[in-house]
Structures are given as C-alpha cells and as structure tokens.
Amino acid sequence: MTDINITRLNASQSDFDSVLAKLLAWDDSVDHQVNESVRHILHEVKTRGDQAVLEFTEKFDRLTVGSVSELEMDQTRLQAALEVIPQDQRVALESAAARIRDYHQRQNQKSWQYEDEDGTVLGQRVTPLDRAGLYVPGGKAAYPSSVLMNAIPAKVAGVSEVIMVVPTPDGVVNDMVLASAAIAGVDRVFTVGGAQAVGALAYGTETIPAVDKIVGPGNIFVATAKREVFGTVGIDMIAGPSEILVICDGKTDPDWIAMDLFSQAEHDEQAQSILISPDAGFLDAVEASINKLLPTMERAEIIRTSMTGRAALIQVADLSEAAVVSNRIAPEHLELSVENPEALVDEIRHAGAIFMGRYTAEALGDYCAGPNHVLPTSGTARFSSPLGVYDFQKRSSIIGFSAGGADRMGRVASVLARGEGLTAHARSAEYRIKGEQ
Known part of the structure; x- marks a missing residue:
C-alpha cells in the first residue's frame, strides 16, 4: 500500500489564505x-x-x-x-x-x-x-x-x-x-x-x-x-461532512493524533482532518504514524481518499497563531492537545465542541462525554451552536401594562406610530392615555 501524501501548509507562506480557502471549500449545491x-x-x-x-x-x-x-x-x-x-x-x-x-x-x-x-x-x-x-x-x-x-x-x-x-x-x-x-x-x-x-x-x-x-x-x-x-x-441544520482540527504542541504521542484524525476521516470521503502545530518535526512524525497505521484500519480506503483530498498538516509560528488559524476555520470538532489547554481556550472564538488536553479524544464526545455530538460544520460554528435543549424550546414575550404604564408608554407609541404614518396604531395606544379618547 503506497503512502498518503498529505497537503502541507505553513501559515507564513504568502498564499496561505487562498490555499487554505480552497482546501476548506465544500460544494453543498444540490444536484x-x-x-x-x-x-x-x-x-x-x-x-x-x-x-x-x-x-x-x-x-x-x-x-x-x-x-x-x-x-x-x-x-x-x-x-x-x-x-x-x-x-x-x-x-x-x-x-x-x-x-x-x-x-x-x-x-x-x-x-x-x-x-x-x-x-x-x-x-x-x-x-x-x-x-x-x-x-x-x-x-x-x-x-x-x-x-x-x-x-x-x-x-x-x-x-x-x-x-x-x-x-x-x-x-x-x-x-x-x-x-x-x-x-x-x-x-x-x-x-x-x-x-x-x-x-x-x-x-x-x-x-x-x-x-x-x-x-x-x-x-x-x-x-x-x-x-x-x-x-x-x-x-436543526443542514450538516456538511464531518471535521476535526487538532492543535498540538508536539508532545502528544503521534499515533494518538493520527488515530484522532482517522476518527473523522473514516466517516466519508469528504470528511476533513487537519493538524496544526508549531513543531515541523512533529508534523513529520504524525504523517509517519498515519502511513504506519492506515493499513490496520477497516475503512482504510475511505480514510485514504479523505486524507489525500481534504486533510492538511499546517505549521505555525506558535500556539497563538494556531488559534488564529483555527478561528479562521471554525471547526466542528477542535482538540487542544497541549500542555495547558485552559490558557489556549481563551483564544478560541469559533468551534462546535472543544476537547481539552491530551487525554480527551474527540471520539468520547461522539458517544458518551455528555455534550451533544450534533455540531455546526463547514465554518458555521462562527454563528451556530451544538444541538441542545434550547432547540426544542421557544420563547414568548410577556407584556402586561398597568393603567399608569399604558398612559406613559402610550404617549411614546403615539409619537412613533404617527411618525411612521400608522394612524390606527397611534389611536389604539392613545385610547389608553388618560384624558385622551
């Protein structure tokens, strides 16, 4: 079985933004x-x-x-x-x-x-x-x-x-x-x-x-x-392919990281697995682990297609730059496989679920951690949240004016309604103003 050649990027390269955008692009247009x-x-x-x-x-x-x-x-x-x-x-x-x-x-x-x-x-x-x-x-x-x-x-x-x-x-x-x-x-x-x-x-x-x-x-x-x-x-949402982004300081076992990337790649050929690290040698080590472990996987061909077409190993200057790149991607699943995830998480603004520390495999979140595994994909974590209780509830506003309140706010509503040329609105409010009929 031939080795996979995974896309390698460096955040310092001049065309990084355009190359990353192309890698992230997913066509959700319906046939x-x-x-x-x-x-x-x-x-x-x-x-x-x-x-x-x-x-x-x-x-x-x-x-x-x-x-x-x-x-x-x-x-x-x-x-x-x-x-x-x-x-x-x-x-x-x-x-x-x-x-x-x-x-x-x-x-x-x-x-x-x-x-x-x-x-x-x-x-x-x-x-x-x-x-x-x-x-x-x-x-x-x-x-x-x-x-x-x-x-x-x-x-x-x-x-x-x-x-x-x-x-x-x-x-x-x-x-x-x-x-x-x-x-x-x-x-x-x-x-x-x-x-x-x-x-x-x-x-x-x-x-x-x-x-x-x-x-x-x-x-x-x-x-x-x-x-x-x-x-x-x-x-709930129109979900795209599954995604995982791992930020690692280079001190986690490369085999662990490779398998974490596989955990999403095995979903389907369009799934996306990305690793970001300031340590170029670690990126090499994880790539070696990927090629070593791939033949042992039941869904090896799906993983191969996914990793060849949509995966990336990205080198950054430091963990802060890793957070910047991650926020640009707004991943569905984000693993902070670093020494001090509590410090790094303060720099994360967009992610569906954040997995803290080396021992927190994304797979635990899929099954039994507790938080929901229905998560925003394709960058929609910029404005969307995981599925939750709030998705099955709705909110109704309660408004109950006293006579005094109707008098006071009716005067405000009257001015605004007449300013908009909506006379019935104005008169409806004015009927409840003291001394006005």
Missing part, C-alpha cells in the same frame, strides 16, 4: 436531479399522504405492507430490542444516556418576569415544542448514538411527543437503534426513511402526525428534503 426527485416525493406525500408513503417505501426500501400503521413499531417492540441486545451494549447505551441527560438538564431555560416602577409586568415564557421528529439513518449506516443525542434533549426540554423515523431496507431492523429509542424515551417509531419520511413529518399523513421541528442526520435526499420543508417546520 438538480436530486432536487427534482425530492420535490416530487414531497408533493406526493403532501397531497396523497399514507398512500404515497407506502409506494415510496416499497420502491426505495423494498418493503410491501398494507397500511402505514404496519410500519409503526410499538413500545413493546422497543423494549424487546433492549432485552435482546448484548448486555455490554445495553450498559454502554444506558451509561451514555445518563451522561447526556445530566449534561442537557443543565441547559434547561426557565421562564422569567419582572415589574417596572409603574406596575407594568414584562417577561419571557419558555415553552417546549409540542412534537419533534427525529430522522435516524438505517441500513448500513445505523447510529444508536444519534438517537440518544437527538431524543434526550427533546425530552429534557419537555417535548410531549418525539416521533422517530428510521428506514429498514429489506426489512432489516437494527436492534441497537430501537433499544436507544427505548432508553431515550422516544414515543413513536415508524420504519419509514428518505425524503418521504421527512415529508410525512413535515406535512403529516393520516397515520404519521405532523411535527414542529425535524432533527437528525441523513443522506443527500434527506438533507435536501429538510432544506425544502424548512419554514413549514423547523430543522
């Missing part, structure tokens, strides 16, 4: 045919409901049933999955779920209000969504961890009903996924996938209820469908 196909599927589901879902399930998943209700798995089936999986898997799922629940309970926002000097009450009421939809990939790409990460924050937020959809091509069911649904408290599960599942959740059918927000990962058809239905329902 025209995919777009047309998804729009057709969504239209059919919106107008024909259950019947369209049945037809697309037969076409894409090769499952023929008489009604959509036959595609629902009841709580008894979820509990049976929990009983049938190996004990070590059950213990691991329950341990991860407990940590995820504990972390997210700390995110819960409370309603609040206050009273100003003339008795006017102002505040904010925080309420959960009524119903959330969770898309879970099926078939080969089955991710029980995604069930926990998406469903638990929804239940912690107080969402009354979490509806999970998961494709089961050829009737193949993943018991770990169903067991995760049981542990996370998912209320209903339908074995439907693809754009048709997104459409069913967005518009509702005779059997599948419409939800308020759709979360969870999926393939290009699922991502395109989520983009299309946004506005009818909320969505």
